[in-house]
Amino acid sequence: xxxxxxxxxxxxxxxxxxxxxxxxxxxxxxxxxxxxxxxxxxxxxxxxxxxxxxxxxxxxxxxxxxxxxxxxxxxxxxxxxxxxxxxxxxxxxxxxxxxxxxxxxxxxxxxxxxxxxxxxxxxxxxxxxxxxxxxxxxxxxxxxxxxxxxxxxxxxxxxxxxxxxxxxxxxxxxxxxxxxxxxxxxxxxxxxxxxxxxxxxxxx
Amino acid sequence: xxxxxxxxxxxxxxxxxxxxxxxxxxxxxxxxxxxxxxxxxxxxxxxxxxxxxxxxxxxxxxxxxxxxxxxxxxxxxxxxxxxxxxxxxxxxxxxxxxxxxxxxxxxxxxxxxxxxxxxxxxxxxxxxxxxxxxxxxxxxxxxxxxxxxxxxxxxxxxxxxxxxxxxxxxxxxxxxxxxxxxxxxxxxxxxxxxxxxxxxxxxxxxxxxxxxxxxxxxxxxxxxxxxxxxxxxxxxxxxxxxxxxxx
Numbered sequence: 001x002x003x004x005x006x007x008x009x010x011x012x013x014x015x016x017x018x019x020x021x022x023x024x025x026x027x028x029x030x031x032x033x034x035x036x037x038x039x040x041x042x043x044x045x046x047x048x049x050x051x052x053x054x055x056x057x058x059x060x061x062x063x064x065x066x067x068x069x070x071x072x073x074x075x076x077x078x079x080x081x082x083x084x085x086x087x088x089x090x091x092x093x094x095x096x097x098x099x100x101x102x103x104x105x106x107x108x109x110x111x112x113x114x115x116x117x118x119x120x121x122x123x124x125x126x127x128x129x130x131x132x133x134x135x136x137x138x139x140x141x142x143x144x145x146x147x148x149x150x151x152x153x154x155x156x157x158x159x160x161x162x163x164x165x166x167x168x169x170x171x172x173x174x175x176x177x178x179x180x181x182x183x184x185x186x187x188x189x190x191x192x193x194x195x196x197x198x199x200x201x202x203x204x
Numbered sequence: 205x206x207x208x209x210x211x212x213x214x215x216x217x218x219x220x221x222x223x224x225x226x227x228x229x230x231x232x233x234x235x236x237x238x239x240x241x242x243x244x245x246x247x248x249x250x251x252x253x254x255x256x257x258x259x260x261x262x263x264x265x266x267x268x269x270x271x272x273x274x275x276x277x278x279x280x281x282x283x284x285x286x287x288x289x290x291x292x293x294x295x296x297x298x299x300x301x302x303x304x305x306x307x308x309x310x311x312x313x314x315x316x317x318x319x320x321x322x323x324x325x326x327x328x329x330x331x332x333x334x335x336x337x338x339x340x341x342x343x344x345x346x347x348x349x350x351x352x353x354x355x356x357x358x359x360x361x362x363x364x365x366x367x368x369x370x371x372x373x374x375x376x377x378x379x380x381x382x383x384x385x386x387x388x389x390x391x392x393x394x395x396x397x398x399x400x401x402x403x404x405x406x407x408x409x410x411x412x413x414x415x416x417x418x419x420x421x422x423x424x425x426x427x428x429x430x431x432x433x434x435x436x437x438x439x440x441x442x443x444x445x446x447x448x449x450x451x
Contacts, residue, residue: 186409
């Protein structure tokens with residue numbers, strides 16, 4: 001397929017979906033719904049392709065004896081067992097749920113716990129990397145919010161919870177809105193570039 | 205169409221018109237310099253170094269769904285991929301891309317294929333990888349790439365939550381540069397503390413313009429700046445009118 005042809009298709013579909021949000025014409029709204037449903041189906045197919053890619057990456061890592069190939073073997077065995085169990089019994093069967101509740105949830109929970117320790121460590125390292133006023137403010141605020149949320153040894157310093165509420169409701173919300181404003185403008189700009197065919201994250 | 209939708213449509217049309225006008229104007233007028241963002245200066249340096257020293261670049265595009273609002277930041281990641289792939293594909297160690305969403309994985313392979321075709325290099329589909337589908341499985345799958353594949357720099361540009369800290373920490377331990385940008389608020393707080401070169405707020409969306417992705421990227425960045433000032437002025441005006449009791 002020639003490049004201008006698929007770019008034209010992508011632009012036309014993008015325009016229909018965008019206009020379908022603003023103009024409530026039956027034909028536009030129906031087309032938008034159908035196109036979005038197609039996108040969801042294609043995403044599901046892409047998920048299968050991605051999963052096959054995950055399997056093949058680890059298969060090659062294991063068979064070509066790359067570093068830590070043992071872990072790839074563990075992944076391949078777990079992958080096959082999960083596929084057989086969930087494929088045979090269904091995703092809500094007791095066996096499938098056992099795999100989810102006793103393997104996946106604890107492992108992800110452990111990583112979450114690790115993240116807590118890591119963030120505390122990262123806070124200390126931030127001082128070393130960027131010893132400036134903003135870093136002091138960043139760490140100071142984090143410590144203050146921590147103490148106000150979960151008081152150490154049950155000691156509740158007077159005014160601390162009010163200060164926490166003020167930080168969370170005034171400067172934090174103001175800063176978050178400023179960042180979100182930039183993100184929203186960036187999102188519109190990116191969307192319009194794709195719509196105009198200036199950005200083509202498809203077709204190589 | 206209600207009032208809010210009409211306002212939305214007008215805003216999009218004005219945005220589109222301004223982008224187009226500024227792109228046309230940039231052909232005749234010289235483009236002004238952007239403010240310096242240290243992350244992009246280091247990134248350009250690292251790309252040059254990757255080609256010379258044979259270091260591999262690792263780009264992670266996150267878990268943004270293609271059918272959701274996070275797709276925009278994933279597209280930014282794909283633009284960065286296109287830029288770095290074209291520059292580093294000729295090196296001994298072409299870049300490797302990880303993501304946590306099937307469609308983004310397919311698109312990243314497509315970008316790598318396009319860059320390889322453009323310079324006549326060989327394309328390996330396993331350079332674009334899906335590493336996991338939940339936040340932590342995605343991170344767990346991306347960690348071996350950082351530790352085992354002699355990565356010189358890690359670029360995390362996409363939709364990430366607080367799990368991004370684990371990737372940044374791995375990059376730090378492996379002694380490679382970590383540059384990160386996300387659309388997620390808690391992810392941004394985390395990357396400020398953990399990434400060597402954080403991209404905050406709209407800086408992530410400026411990646412294309414700073415990496416020379418074309419006139420339209422520069423025009424869209426200028427448009428964002430103009431409309432940001434318009435919005436700030438409207439907010440201040442609204443606050444002032446509220447203060448004097450008109451609103």
